[in-house]
Amino acid sequence: MKMRKSLGNATVAAQASHAIDPASGAVVPPIHPATTFARDKNYKLTQEKIQYSRDDNPTFAHAEKVIAQLEGGSEALLFSSGMAGVATIFRTLNEKDHIVAPSKMYFGVVHWLKHFACKSKMGLTFYDPAKPESLERAIQKNKTKIVWVETPANPTWEITDIRVAAELAHDAGAALAVDNTVSTPVFTRPLDLGADFVFHSASKYLNGHSDVVAGVLVTKDQNEIWEAVKWERHNAGSILGPFEAWLLLRGLRTLFVRVHHSAKSALQIAKHFEKHPKLERLLYPGLEAHPAHDIAKRQMTGGFSGMLSILVNGGAKSALEVAKHAEVFIPATSLGGVESLLEHRKSVEGPESQVPENLLRLSIGLEDVNDLIADLEQALERVTVS
Ligand SMILES: *Cc1c(COP(=O)(O)O)cnc(C)c1O
Numbered sequence: 001m002k003m004r005k006s007l008g009n010a011t012v013a014a015q016a017s018h019a020i021d022p023a024s025g026a027v028v029p030p031i032h033p034a035t036t037f038a039r040d041k042n043y044k045l046t047q048e049k050i051q052y053s054r055d056d057n058p059t060f061a062h063a064e065k066v067i068a069q070l071e072g073g074s075e076a077l078l079f080s081s082g083m084a085g086v087a088t089i090f091r092t093l094n095e096k097d098h099i100v101a102p103s104k105m106y107f108g109v110v111h112w113l114k115h116f117a118c119k120s121k122m123g124l125t126f127y128d129p130a131k132p133e134s135l136e137r138a139i140q141k142n143k144t145k146i147v148w149v150e151t152p153a154n155p156t157w158e159i160t161d162i163r164v165a166a167e168l169a170h171d172a173g174a175a176l177a178v179d180n181t182v183s184t185p186v187f188t189r190p191l192d193l194g195a196d197f198v199f200h201s202a203s204k205y206l207n208g209h210s211d212v213v214a215g216v217l218v219t220k221d222q223n224e225i226w227e228a229v230k231w232e233r234h235n236a237g238s239i240l241g242p243f244e245a246w247l248l249l250r251g252l253r254t255l256f257v258r259v260h261h262s263a264k265s266a267l268q269i270a271k272h273f274e275k276h277p278k279l280e281r282l283l284y285p286g287l288e289a290h291p292a293h294d295i296a297k298r299q300m301t302g303g304f305s306g307m308l309s310i311l312v313n314g315g316a317k318s319a320l321e322v323a324k325h326a327e328v329f330i331p332a333t334s335l336g337g338v339e340s341l342l343e344h345r346k347s348v349e350g351p352e353s354q355v356p357e358n359l360l361r362l363s364i365g366l367e368d369v370n371d372l373i374a375d376l377e378q379a380l381e382r383v384t385v386s
Helices: 009-014 058-071 082-090 107-119 133-138 162-169 224-236 242-252 256-274 293-299 314-327 346-351 371-380
Strands: 075-079 098-102 125-128 142-148 177-180 197-201 215-219 279-283 309-310 341-343 358-363
Touching: 009 058, 009 256, 058 075, 058 215, 075 082, 075 224, 082 107, 082 197, 082 215, 082 224, 082 293, 098 107, 107 125, 107 142, 107 346, 125 133, 142 162, 162 177, 215 224, 256 279, 256 309, 256 371, 293 358, 309 341, 314 341, 314 358, 314 371, 346 358
Parallel strands: 098 125, 098 142, 142 177, 177 197
Antiparallel strands: 075 215, 197 215, 279 309, 309 358, 341 358
């Protein structure tokens, strides 16, 4: 039988890039907790570039290699959290540089960026991902250095067209970075669509078991920003520990089945509750009624993610009642784990938040979808205000 030219992404993930330990033949890679690596009689390192674990550790290098392959990038770097990765890429910019980012996206990034841009005397313009024309207006020729896109965007799931964003960014001399945490490389590979960098909170789907906090940046090519990102991680040392990297590597092996299952259940749930009388709206890019469904269909191949939101009739009080009565869904923050979570974002984000007060974000896990549907039905049934 002839081998395919390159292996499918599901194969790369399942085998952790064919992870056979050369020392023992083990099909699971070992964990390397060592901080330092010995030299031989000629004072040569056993493996070039593996010297000290602030930057070179075989365990996190392995996870980085797998993620770079899954995203089709030339290199990936892991960080101690998603936010550490976000901070690292923006810290490569200089005073008076300009940043463009979506007005609706993961709240932690909005919150940090505002503070950072102000303190570092950088320009920051938000575009509205529900109004595609606002992106072009936000970008400043030869001044904007990074255009940041999150698609689908937390927690209202607007879609940004990555191809269009890449063209606009490049025309202005800026780089495009895409937060691909929600879609994952299973459904979207931003680098193939013209992006320069991909970011993930690996605490979410990549690890997938709600037991590791980690971040990762992937680059398409070696370029000035990437050199600065590497310098920063090497010297400032915001690395992931080897045990966490090993857990992440283990989580990645089931990425494809987990993400496909979650997205399939999410679509079923979205269709079931789309017209529910207790709901004002249901937000999910997989529904034909979603304003950017066509773009989503084009750039998310095989599914629309496991994330959706419901707007409950009757305001914050009724949304919180649903959270209170849920028995299967767990009321907690975060997303992308095996267990389904439900979250009232407004309570978590606080007064600065733009999120509707009656919105509940749902992260669909791997449970029996009929249990999830029945749970939401009974919780909505018990809402007294309307
Ligand atoms: C969680 C998350 C982050 C932040 O990552 P941490 O690992 O929590 O630091 C950034 N972007 C998105 C879309 C996220 O969901």
